[in-house]
Amino acid sequence: MSKEEILNGLKEIIADRLGSDVSKVSMATTLSEDLQADSLDKVEMIMDAETKYNIEIDDDASIGFVTVGDVVDYIANKI
Secondary structure, eight states: OOHHHHHHHHHHHHHHHHOOOGGGOOTTOBTTTTSOOOHHHHHHHHHHHHHHHTOOOOHHHHHTOOBHHHHHHHHHHHO
């Protein structure tokens, strides 16, 4: 699965969880500042990503996610 495909999947999760317009979401989009995701939003999105990609995302790693690209890169390395 390409990073582009993972990014598109994450855009679906972001749209569902945050109701955000994802047309401008990119690898550089920040979770907290650009998407205004709080800690609960982040946890829910991580759980959705784990389900969608059938992986387990380490809690310590998820704390370091700042951008959408951080999440995409992590998922790409797990699948």
